[in-house]
Amino acid sequence: KAGVTQTPRYLIKTRGQQVTLSCSPISGHRSVSWYQQTPGQGLQFLFEYFSETQRNKGNFPGRFSGRQFSNSRSEMNVSTLELGDSALYLCASSERAGGGELFFGEGSRLTVL
Amino acid sequence: DAKTTQPPSMDCAEGRAANLPCNHSTISGNEYVYWYRQIHSQGPQYIIHGLKNNETNEMASLIITEDRKSSTLILPHATLRDTAVYYCIVSPLNNAGNMLTFGGGTRLMVKP
Numbered sequence: 001k002a003g004v005t006q007t008p009r010y011l012i013k014t015r016g017q018q019v020t021l022s023c024s025p026i027s028g029h030r031s032v033s034w035y036q037q038t039p040g041q042g043l044q045f046l047f048e049y050f051s052e053t054q055r056n057k058g059n060f061p062g063r064f065s066g067r068q069f070s071n072s073r074s075e076m077n078v079s080t081l082e083l084g085d086s087a088l089y090l091c092a093s094s095e096r097a098g099g100g101e102l103f104f105g106e107g108s109r110l111t112v113l
Numbered sequence: 114d115a116k117t118t119q120p121p122s123m124d125c126a127e128g129r130a131a132n133l134p135c136n137h138s139t140i141s142g143n144e145y146v147y148w149y150r151q152i153h154s155q156g157p158q159y160i161i162h163g164l165k166n167n168e169t170n171e172m173a174s175l176i177i178t179e180d181r182k183s184s185t186l187i188l189p190h191a192t193l194r195d196t197a198v199y200y201c202i203v204s205p206l207n208n209a210g211n212m213l214t215f216g217g218g219t220r221l222m223v224k225p
Contacts, residue, residue: 004156033212043157043200043215056212090156098205101147102213104156 002027004093004105012111018079021108025072025093032074033102034066037088046089049074050097078110086112117201122220125195131188133219135201138182143205146177147213148186150197157200157215160186191223 005024013019025032033048033056045058049068066076072093078085088109092102118136125131137146147162161168161175163184168175174187188195200218 035215042217045212045214048212058212092156101159101162102149102157103159107156 004091004103006089006091006105006108008108009106010109010111012113013081014113015081015083017081018077019081019110020075020077021089021091021110023074023076023091023093023105025074025091026103029093029095029103030072031094031097032068032072033092033094034074034076035090035092036060037090037107038086043090046076048097055097081112083112086110117203117216119199119201119216119219121217122222124222124224125188125191127193127223127225128190131191131195131221131223133186133188133199133201133221134183135186136183137201137203140181140203141205144203145205146175146181146184147202147204148173148175149200149202149213149215150195151200151218152194152197160199191221193223193225195221196223197221 007022031050034046035043037043047057047066048055052068063079068074088107090104090107092104094102145162145164148160149157151157160172161170163175163177177184198218198220200215202213
């Protein structure tokens, strides 16, 4: 089975722009969750989707949004980028919601200038 | 979610067992202990989880104390490729979703 695939792997944006990151979960996995990792804050939960519904949302501003498609693929969007949004964005998939065993992708490294 | 306490760093000699401790004194009855690791520049990797019995898989063993207030992850024969940050997390198996709370973890350095 192919693992979790995230695209793009690296990207550079400037303040005020927006960005869309994509995640393809492991085949058969219906839960997709997103995490932000920064040196200062560590790994922080952003949100989780299961069967196209957002089940949980972390403590992030409304500039951070996401969605899940019927094929379980997910996208997250960050609008009006700020310097502090520079981070590694990780996507994880799981067979079910609440299982705890997550399979992470390699991440998308966003740099905001 | 219950919080966990881990030492910030540990060293281990290659080929020896690495024993990584974790305190979770406020764990509740329906919460499991999960271990993940993150090798530099990669996404976290699931290792093992357990409720109250000791668990073993091809990667590691998990020893949970009888009172469940602490646990130890054991890598039986550490290799250089086991150098990573190891995270201990407690979470209900059937919580509202896959919302894991990662702490600071333990940075394990395996030395030749």
